[in-house]
Amino acid sequence: MINCERVQESISRLLDGELSPPQSASLQEHLSSCPQCSESRRQLEKIQSTLKEVLNAQASELEFTPFWRGIQDKINRQRVWYQDYLDWGRSVFSVQRVAWGVPVVIILVLGLLSIDFLLPDWRFGNSRNSFVSVDSIDTHGHNVALLREDETKTTVIWLYQDREGDNETADETVTTGPAF
């Protein structure tokens, strides 16, 4: 014997198509023999169809053009001067592309960092063939100048005093070999 109170819950699920075929068949059988539950189902269907019609009628009044214009206005108000660049960047640097780009960049950086180890004789042009430094070593105008030349592995150190009218070079020391 099906309990009519419990059936009310099932009617709701029946209307929504959420009952299994056996449950649905069992409920239909009860509805055909129970005027009270059958009436309840009719009322729920009426509520559902009326609400749909009311809302449909309201929505059918909605015109696309002014509706879309309102959205466009909001979009345009929000767009800042760099938005076009952001859009371009978003399309170029999509997630899929960045996903490939990140390991490629990491490999390139690691390659550059290890190039000294892999190719010890290779250098970027002449910039790393020599090293020059000039420093003041006290307050009496004594200076030290250092030159390191990688090609011939020569290091030159000058010690000189910075006095007007005197010879600039006070001492000169030359060492050869991998001093550093």
Place this chain on the structure above:
Amino acid sequence: MESTDWELVQQCQAGTMSAFQELVSRYQQKVFMVILGLLRNREDALEVAQETFFRAYRKIGSFQGGSSFYTWLYRIAVNMAIDAQRRQKRNPLDFRESMDGVLEAQNEVARDPFADIQDKELRENLVKAINELTPEHKAVIVLRTIEGLAYKEISEILGCSEGTVMSRLHYARKKLQEKLRAFL
């Protein structure tokens, strides 16, 4: 051949505005209906519907296609409508007045889409009864009625379980039935 929602979303993500316009065209009425079902006032519903699409436009870059586009869009719409309803300070009769105005205007131009609806009282009281439901109960009724969404889809939109959707629907229908029994 008509593009799928997902194809249009991908075009939007690449910056194609016309693709977004097409999505708005497809869903404007349904989104408006959902929001109107939750709010009392037609003008408010219109504003919130436009705001929903504007937010969707801003967030579409983060949409990954894990759920269907309309589920995602309805989630935005429902959240915005519930927020708007909580902020709403207007007269509760606004929506009824607005609705009556529309019905009268339709009668005047002899293109009443409600010609097959016999009982005007039922419509008026239905709107009133719907407005007396909580936003959560209103949301399940509206989503189920308008789009015929399955419990699973409604649960995804509202962020609750299917069991909760089922019990809310049952409760909401019971309340409407009690209040409208005299007009049914």
